[in-house]
Amino acid sequence: MSTIAMPAPDQAILNRKEEVVAALRAALPAELVISDPAETHAYECDALTAYRCPPLAVVLPRTTAEVAAAMTVCHAHGIPVVPRGAGTSLAGGALPTADSVIISTLRLRGYLEIDTDNRFIRVQTGVTNLSVSGELDPHGFFYAPDPSSQLACTIAGNIAMNSGGAHCLKYGVTTNNLMGATVVLTTGEVIELGGTEMGPEGLDLLGLICGSEGQLGIVTEAVLRILPKPEGARPVLIGYDSAEVAGECVAKIIRSGVIPVAIEYMDDVVVRAVEDFVHAGYPTCTAVLIVEVEGSPDEIDHQIALIREIADTLNPVEFREARNGDEAMAIWKGRKSAFGAMGRINDYMCLDGTVPVSQLPYTLRRIGELSKEHGLEVGNVFHAGDGNMHPLILFNANTPGDLERAEAFGADILRLCVEVGGCLTGEHGVGVEKRDLMTVQYTDDDLSIQMAVKDVFDPDWLLNPAKVFPLQSSAAHRSAEAR
Amino acid sequence: MTVQDEMLAPASEQELSEVIAEAHARRTPIGIFGGGTRIEGRSPEWLTLSTARLSGVVTYEPGEMTLIVRPGTSVSEIEEMLARENQSLAFEPADLRGVLGGNGTPTIGGVVAANDSGPRRLRVGACRDHLLGVRFVDGQGRILKNGGRVMKNVTGLDLGKVMCGSFGTLGVLTEVVMKTLPAARATETLALPGLSVAQAVEVFSVALATPYDIAGAAWRDGTAYLRIEGLDRQVPYRSEKLRAMFRNREIDQIDAEGTRALWRSLRELDHFAGTAAPLWRLMVRPTDAGAITGRLAALGGAFSLDWGGGLIWYCGPGSGTQLRAALPSGHATLIRRGGAEGPAFTPPPPVVARLSDQLRRTFDPARILNPGLMDA
Numbered sequence: 001m002s003t004i005a006m007p008a009p010d011q012a013i014l015n016r017k018e019e020v021v022a023a024l025r026a027a028l029p030a031e032l033v034i035s036d037p038a039e040t041h042a043y044e045c046d047a048l049t050a051y052r053c054p055p056l057a058v059v060l061p062r063t064t065a066e067v068a069a070a071m072t073v074c075h076a077h078g079i080p081v082v083p084r085g086a087g088t089s090l091a092g093g094a095l096p097t098a099d100s101v102i103i104s105t106l107r108l109r110g111y112l113e114i115d116t117d118n119r120f121i122r123v124q125t126g127v128t129n130l131s132v133s134g135e136l137d138p139h140g141f142f143y144a145p146d147p148s149s150q151l152a153c154t155i156a157g158n159i160a161m162n163s164g165g166a167h168c169l170k171y172g173v174t175t176n177n178l179m180g181a182t183v184v185l186t187t188g189e190v191i192e193l194g195g196t197e198m199g200p201e202g203l204d205l206l207g208l209i210c211g212s213e214g215q216l217g218i219v220t221e222a223v224l225r226i227l228p229k230p231e232g233a234r235p236v237l238i239g240y241d242s243a244e245v246a247g248e249c250v251a252k253i254i255r256s257g258v259i260p261v262a263i264e265y266m267d268d269v270v271v272r273a274v275e276d277f278v279h280a281g282y283p284t285c286t287a288v289l290i291v292e293v294e295g296s297p298d299e300i301d302h303q304i305a306l307i308r309e310i311a312d313t314l315n316p317v318e319f320r321e322a323r324n325g326d327e328a329m330a331i332w333k334g335r336k337s338a339f340g341a342m343g344r345i346n347d348y349m350c351l352d353g354t355v356p357v358s359q360l361p362y363t364l365r366r367i368g369e370l371s372k373e374h375g376l377e378v379g380n381v382f383h384a385g386d387g388n389m390h391p392l393i394l395f396n397a398n399t400p401g402d403l404e405r406a407e408a409f410g411a412d413i414l415r416l417c418v419e420v421g422g423c424l425t426g427e428h429g430v431g432v433e434k435r436d437l438m439t440v441q442y443t444d445d446d447l448s449i450q451m452a453v454k455d456v457f458d459p460d461w462l463l464n465p466a467k468v469f470p471l472q473s474s475a476a477h478r479s480a481e482a483r
Numbered sequence: 484m485t486v487q488d489e490m491l492a493p494a495s496e497q498e499l500s501e502v503i504a505e506a507h508a509r510r511t512p513i514g515i516f517g518g519g520t521r522i523e524g525r526s527p528e529w530l531t532l533s534t535a536r537l538s539g540v541v542t543y544e545p546g547e548m549t550l551i552v553r554p555g556t557s558v559s560e561i562e563e564m565l566a567r568e569n570q571s572l573a574f575e576p577a578d579l580r581g582v583l584g585g586n587g588t589p590t591i592g593g594v595v596a597a598n599d600s601g602p603r604r605l606r607v608g609a610c611r612d613h614l615l616g617v618r619f620v621d622g623q624g625r626i627l628k629n630g631g632r633v634m635k636n637v638t639g640l641d642l643g644k645v646m647c648g649s650f651g652t653l654g655v656l657t658e659v660v661m662k663t664l665p666a667a668r669a670t671e672t673l674a675l676p677g678l679s680v681a682q683a684v685e686v687f688s689v690a691l692a693t694p695y696d697i698a699g700a701a702w703r704d705g706t707a708y709l710r711i712e713g714l715d716r717q718v719p720y721r722s723e724k725l726r727a728m729f730r731n732r733e734i735d736q737i738d739a740e741g742t743r744a745l746w747r748s749l750r751e752l753d754h755f756a757g758t759a760a761p762l763w764r765l766m767v768r769p770t771d772a773g774a775i776t777g778r779l780a781a782l783g784g785a786f787s788l789d790w791g792g793g794l795i796w797y798c799g800p801g802s803g804t805q806l807r808a809a810l811p812s813g814h815a816t817l818i819r820r821g822g823a824e825g826p827a828f829t830p831p832p833p834v835v836a837r838l839s840d841q842l843r844r845t846f847d848p849a850r851i852l853n854p855g856l857m858d859a
Contacts, residue, residue, distance in 0.1 A: 117688040118768045118793075140692065162637045173635060175644070176612045191834050197766040197813040198793040199609060202831050202857065203653075203839045204598075207611060207644025211637045230694045251546030257569055257665035257714065295694075295717065302716045354633040357547040386634040387547070426635035434638075441638055445625050449846070450640045456841040468639065 003407050004051065004432050006466050009098035013056065013079060020077050020101070021057050027069040032060045032107075043084065043102050047149075048092040048433055050403055055082065055096035062107045064182055064190060064220040071218070072188030074101050080465045081186070083214035085157025086128065088149040090350055091431025093161060093213050097465055105156035108220055111135050120179055120196050122223050125156035129163075132224065141226040144171035147427065148339075159219045162211030164427035169385035170261040170294075171227070173427065175210040180223035183209055183216075186458045196223055208453070213429050214464035216457035230294035233261065235331045236304055237290055239283040239317035243267070244361040246287035250384045251357055252310045253291065258303050263385035264290040267364065270338050270379040270392070277341035280334030283318040289384065290335055338381045339392070346377075346394040349406045353417030354388045354426035366416050367391055374409040376402075388426035389417065415440050430468045438470050451477045490516065494536040496618065496626055496657040503655065503851075504624025506530060510849045515651040517554060517596065519587030520580050523820050524827070524856045534592050537657055542632075545570055548663045549615065549632050554592020554656040561591055565663055573664040574610050575601030575746075581756040583819055592656045598648030601750040602699040602710070605691075605790045607664065611647040616660035619646060621653070622847025632660045645842065651853040653846035667698065667712035671722050672737035672745055675707040675729065681773030683707035684792035688769065689728065691791050695721040701749050703787035708737075710746060754787060755798045761823035763806055765795040767813040778809040803827075828857055 013020070017035070024033045034040055035057040045052035056079070059070045074081045080100040087094050096102055108126035115121070116139050123132060129150040132143040146165035147153055153163070159181065164173040171177070180194035193206040200206050209216055240246040250263055266274070266288045274280055282288055293303040304321055311319050322328035334341075342348050355363045364380060371378045382390040391413055395406035414424050414434065418441045424434045438447060451469055454461070461478065469477075493499040506513050514525035516533045525531070538555035545568040552561060558576050565571050577599040578589050593599075595617075600609040607613075616630030629642035646653055675686060683702040690697050690709050696717075699710030711721045726734055737745060748754075755762060767775055769792030776795060779786050784799010797806065803825040806815040814829035831839060843850065 115768075115770075116692055117770050119691060162641070164635050168635065172608060172612060173637075175641065176608050185834070189834050191832070191838075193835070195812055196768050198604065198790050199598075199600075199766045201766070201814040201816060201829055202835070203842060204611060204644045204648055205835065205838060205842075207641055207647075210644075211641050215640070228692050228694045254548060254665075255546050255568070257668055259665060296720060298720065299714070299717050302714060306714075354635050356544065356549070356633060358544060383635070388633075388635045421631070422633050423631045423636045423638045425638050426633065427637055429637050430639065438639060441631075442628070446627055446629065447639075449621065449625070449627055450629075450642065452845045453640055453642070453842065456838060456845055 003404050004436070005471065006053065006097060006432070007471060013099040016077070017056055020079055023073045023077060024057060024059060024070060024101070027073050028059065028061065028066055032062070032066065034058045034060070043087070043096060046087040046089040046092060046094040048090055048095065048431065050397070051092050051095050051432065053096050053098055055100050055102045056098065058102040058104060060104050060107045064184060067103060067184045067218055067220050068188045068190050070101070070103050071184050071186060074462065075187055078460065078462070080462050082464055083156070083160065083218045085126070085154035085160065086152045088153045088157065089161065089429065089431055091425065091429045091433040093429050093431035093467060095432055100465060103218060105154055105218070105220070108156070112221065114139060115196070116141060116226070118196060119226055120223050121226050122221065123155060125159065125219050125222050126154050129153050129155060129158055136226055140229055142229050143224055144177050144227055145174045155222055155224070156219055159210050159222060160212065160214050161427070161429040164388065166262045166264060166383060169263060169383070170259050175207060177225045178206065178210055178222060179225050181206055181209060181219045182221035184218045184220055186217065186460070186462050194223065213431065213468050215454050215468055216463065231296045232300060233292055233294045234300045234304065234322050235290050235292040235328055236307060236322065237282070237288060237318065237320040237331045238311045239285040240287045240314065241285050241317055243287050243364045245314050246289055247357065247360040249289065249311055249314050250360070253307055254385065256306060256310055258293065258306050260291045260293050260385065262290070262292045263383070264335050265380070265382050265384035266335065266338060267380040269377065270342065270381045271334070273341040273345055273379060274334040274338055277344055278333055278337045280330060282334050285317040290331055335381070342379050342392045342394065347397045348392040348394050349410055351391050351410050351413055352388060352426045352428045353414045353422055353424055354386065355417050355420050355422035357384070357387045359420040359422070360384065360387060363389065363416060363420055367413055370409060370412050370416070374405055374412070376406055376409050386426070387422065411437060432467055435468060436470045438468070439473065444473070447473050448477060455481070490531045490533045492533040492536045496620065499537065499655060499657060500620050500624045500626050502532065503620050503622065506851050507623050507849050510851060512851050512854050515655055515853055517590035517593030518557065520583055520585040520589050520593060521597070525853070532655070534590065534655065540564065541658060545663070548634070550661045550663050551632060551658060552591055552661065553658055554590060554595070556591050558589045558591055558594060566666065569666050570663040571666040572613065572661060573603055573607040574613050575603040575750060576610065577601045578751050579818065582752050582758070582762055591659060591661070595647050595656060595659050596649065596651050602701055602746055602789050605700055606696060606698050611644055613662045614643050614647050614659060615662055617643045617646050617656060618658035619654035619656045622849060622852050627654070630660065634662060650856050652843055652857055654852065669715045669718040670710065670712045670739050670742045671718050672742040673709045673711070673722065673725060674735040674737055675732050676735070677705060677733065678702070678707045679773070680776045680788060683788065684769050684772050686729065687791040690725060693725070695725060699746055700791035701787070701789045703749065703754055708745065708749070710742060749789065752796060755785070755796065758798050759821055760784060760798050760800060761817060761821035762819035763797040764816045764818050765797060765806065765810065765813065767793060767795060767810055769793045771811050775809055826858060
């Protein structure tokens with residue numbers, strides 16, 4: 001039994017399933033619409049697997065026009081629509097309801113234009129994040145945002161969730177790398193926002209769409225900013241016996257003027273787990289930092305020397321510099337297998353609350369105390385340069401009550417993040433997972449204006465139901481409007 | 484009586500909220516003033532509201548690269564404070580006093596309201612990319628917040644993005660959270676004289692395809708400029724690499740001091756100081772700049788380029804209709820009216836216009852905040 005409530009499906013819609021499916025098949029090539037429960041099984045959940053529900057039907061359009069046709073049908077029939085990329089959301093951002101039609105972007109797979117002179121790529125949004133950089137590779141360019149699900153996740157999902165990644169300390173998140181978008185509105189109308197130029201004009205609707213979690217429309221094509229590939233990159237590993245000192249090291253590196261592309265942090269729980277799993281050869285200490293810098297070999301040496309100077313003033317347990325590609329891989333190996341290593345111990349829940357960097361040591365200490373209070377173990381592995389935490393709460397999904405305890409612990413951690421000046425989610429999105437915690441971060445008025453913005457784009461609230469806004473808040477907002 | 488004498492200057496968010504709530508109830512239009520560097524588009528009939536007393540730094544944490552500041556704070560005060568920690572507002576807020584003719588002082592609130600970004604926007608993004616959070620009072624007098632003080636935040640809709648560049652038509656800012664970045668330790672400029680616009684854009688496209696973090700690519704009076712920035716040892720290395728790439732062209736090296744003066748002058752549009760004709764900002768695909776400037780030359784007037792050719796500044800008699808017709812894609816914004824007729828902003832397509840209009844009504848139901856400023 002899980003604790004996040006979903007609204008009861010509209011029985012009238014469930015009764016009209018055949019009619020809705022027929023209307024979709026009339027508007028689109030029939031093979032793009034699937035409704036047999038055996039076929040829609042794969043769409044019952046995303047990466048937040050504790051929550052699942054079969055949708056009414058799934059549509060797999062190949063073009064903007066087909067997405068628009070599907071939206072038009074759903075709008076005319078008053079059917080909720082759940083937009084879905086690859087289904088890698090950790091927050092339940094693509095969780096269907098029984099009365100909803102999923103519109104998937106998976107078959108929007110075209111690379112439309114690569115223009116290195118004007119430094120953009122135009123794609124259909126069902127392409128995967130990693131494949132965009134793959135397309136650009138022969139041209140010497142790459143696409144910067146790199147969420148850890150980049151092998152599977154789509155650009156559509158990245159835009160919906162404003163995805164980040166390990167390298168956003170230097171390159172920013174999706175919104176900073178998105179130049180334009182083709183958006184299908186709930187009515188089926190299609191709009192173009194931004195474009196191939198460096199500045200949109202008028203109100204920045206593109207900035208509003210990015211990170212709106214499918215609440216405002218479906219992005220079918222995107223113009224992405226591309227960057228020349230760096231000459232090289234190299235990590236160093238720094239170990240400390242105290243979280244405070246590791247936090248101080250992060251702040252000092254940032255203040256020094258070196259901007260690493262990534263500063264990753266792993267605590268002792270995670271380090272032990274990865275050592276047992278992949279034997280990465282990490283030092284056994286309270287905090288391990290991986291700092292990666294980019295440039296020519298000489299530039300890298302220079303930056304690493306500056307970082308070493310800083311690290312050494314704080315008496316590290318170890319300072320390990322990768323001297324070649326193999327050593328670099330060895331340093332990254334543990335970090336990259338951290339989630340898998342934790343998964344070997346038990347089921348885990350991964351949160352992504354973000355805190356001001358200066359609050360990292362305090363937040364880590366409090367998470368340790370909360371861990372004892374809730375009786376569940378937690379490991380911390382995160383992007384330290386921007387304070388984006390990733391506490392992994394270990395629990396056993398087969399033990400009755402464990403999921404609920406993990407969720408309660410998670411909620412306490414997120415409240416803590418807000419309390420110290422941070423936010424509920426740095427890159428995963430609110431989805432259903434953090435929906436009911438929104439009132440911790442925002443006042444009723446703060447939420448009310450966001451919901452009023454949704455009203456503008458989706459007056460009937462058909463898009464991605466029961467996500468982002470607490471059910472109580474949205475019910476109150478909508479009944480106030482109806483008066 | 485000068486405008487200043489009649490100005491309301493609330494000293495707190497609460498006072499501001501009361502002023503706007505009353506104006507909302509009475510449907511009294513309000514013109515919002517930051518530093519008073521842009522005074523076009525306001526009617527003398529309006530109530531005028533200054534953010535001057537909503538000023539001061541709330542917190543600045545160099546180790547977190549975050550600055551929380553009230554909107555009436557002057558940009559120069561912020562830049563001096565950041566410089567003491569070797570940091571800066573990396574997007575280089577544009578200072579257009581020299582061409583706008585206002586005698587005020589640019590404020591951070593004005594910069595955010597206009598999404599003003601200077602030459603380094605090419606590499607690091609615009610003002611909106613460095614805005615982490617906002618507090619503001621909407622058109623009904625509600626005190627609202629969005630975003631936060633951390634660099635990664637996807638909690639709810641990103642209203643900071645629409646506030647940035649909304650020219651005060653959605654609300655009055657009371658606090659902005661900006662991302663600060665380390666200032667470059669070293670800098671240098673390569674100047675390539677005797678280039679047409681098309682040749683300059685070719686140079687830019689080649690240079691910007693390198694990993695050398697070009698932090699400025701501008702052209703004026705036949706010379707293309709490439710700004711190089713980085714750590715002490717990066718700059719000479721990058722400079723040498725770039726000079727080798729363009730060894731068939733004449734290249735002058737401009738040292739750090741000269742570089743700072745040059746890019747300040749480019750950012751402030753010194754070359755258009757003292758002119759009176761309409762001044763336009765054209766956002767284009769860089770490789771279209773050659774053809775577009777050819778059309779501008781036929782209309783008369785002068786132009787310069789920034790952002791690797793993606794931004795064309797045009798000062799001349801060409802009308803909005805003529806300019807917009809000259810662009811294969813992108814848009815033209817009137818920065819200084821100079822007697823020009825017609826809309827300052829490119830009219831959006833109908834559905835986008837409808838959404839924008841409904842958004843404005845959502846934030847400001849009585850349409851009292853700088854009404855019509857963005858469709859003037």
